[in-house]
Amino acid sequence: MISARNITLAYGKRVLFDEVNINFIKGNCYGVIGANGAGKSTFLKILSGEIEPNKGNVEISPGERMAVLKQNQFEFDDCTVLNTVLMGHKRLWDVMHERDAIYAKADFTEEDGMKAGELEGEFGEMGGYEAESNAGSLLSSLGVKEEMHQVLMKNIPSTFKVRVLLAQALFGNPDILLLDEPTNGLDIETIGWLENFLADYENIVLVVSHDRHFLDTICTHVADVDRSKIKTFTGNYTFWYESSQLISRQINDKNKKNEEKRKAV
Numbered sequence: 001m002i003s004a005r006n007i008t009l010a011y012g013k014r015v016l017f018d019e020v021n022i023n024f025i026k027g028n029c030y031g032v033i034g035a036n037g038a039g040k041s042t043f044l045k046i047l048s049g050e051i052e053p054n055k056g057n058v059e060i061s062p063g064e065r066m067a068v069l070k071q072n073q074f075e076f077d078d079c080t081v082l083n084t085v086l087m088g089h090k091r092l093w094d095v096m097h098e099r100d101a102i103y104a105k106a107d108f109t110e111e112d113g114m115k116a117g118e119l120e121g122e123f124g125e126m127g128g129y130e131a132e133s134n135a136g137s138l139l140s141s142l143g144v145k146e147e148m149h150q151v152l153m154k155n156i157p158s159t160f161k162v163r164v165l166l167a168q169a170l171f172g173n174p175d176i177l178l179l180d181e182p183t184n185g186l187d188i189e190t191i192g193w194l195e196n197f198l199a200d201y202e203n204i205v206l207v208v209s210h211d212r213h214f215l216d217t218i219c220t221h222v223a224d225v226d227r228s229k230i231k232t233f234t235g236n237y238t239f240w241y242e243s244s245q246l247i248s249r250q251i252n253d254k255n256k257k258n259e260e261k262r263k264a265v
């Protein structure tokens with residue numbers, strides 16, 4: 001679970017969030033919606049820790065791993081495509097390098113052997129032995145062909161960079177997945193693949209998208225960012241949209257009736 005507790009954030013006089021309290025639960029996919037500039041991207045950045053709120057905090061269940069779709073296409077310029085994906089699972093990446101550094105030592109002690117053994121164990125538990133082939137097949141599913149996997153990020157076109165960064169976020173089955181506009185730059189076929197992937201995903205997904213069809217296909221819930229608050233609703237985007245239209249019609253009708261009553265008196 002990931003929870004926002006009393007999150008308040010203002011930029012000057014503009015209050016983006018005022019005491020927002022919300023829980024996101026395993027198995028649910030939340031479509032984060034709201035007007036342009038409502039604060040959707042900012043909220044995801046607060047959850048990931050990239051932005052510090054003025055007040056409140058974010059809590060994540062112990063041991064859960066969060067992955068974020070990175071927005072900076074140049075961050076991994078000097079890494080190969082495949083390594084960029086592997087880096088999405090930071091602990092796995094660190095263990096792999098710590099282990100390799102020990103094996104590379106000229107004076108390999110008994111203590112080194114013990115440490116290497118421990119790291120091998122942890123590496124195996126995290127699915128380390130299948131990591132490269134899993135990363136490779138994710139890339140291929142997202143339309144990044146095998147001949148590109150060992151190329152440096154700075155040497156591939158930006159239409160492919162967005163796919164690699166998406167593979168990086170999806171890699172290794174994160175417990176919490178934060179995606180801001182993941183369909184940008186994708187073709188219809190890849191969007192379809194991503195829809196299937198997310199519709200079957202069993203952990204927590206928060207996704208911002210302006211693509212209603214995409215949201216309808218994947219979301220179990222809607223998180224509506226509106227007037228400094230965030231409210232969650234069960235159901236997909238269309239269900240939220242129709243219910244909110246119905247509610248505002250009912251409020252209008254009621255107001256009209258009250259007005260007529262007042263006039264009649």
Ligand SMILES: Nc1ncnc2c1ncn2[C@@H]1O[C@H](COP(=O)(O)OP(=O)(O)OP(=O)(O)O)[C@@H](O)[C@H]1O
Pocket residue numbers: 011016034035036037038039040041042043
């Ligand atoms: N660092 C900042 N300093 C001041 N204002 C900011 C800052 N970052 C964002 N804002 C403002 O906060 C508001 C929310 O921005 P944010 O990007 O989170 O909106 P959004 O809901 O993601 O919008 P969009 O649908 O256009 O992506 C905007 O009015 C934006 O101009």
Ligand SMILES: [Mg+2]
Pocket residue numbers: 040041042
């Ligand atoms: Mg945004």
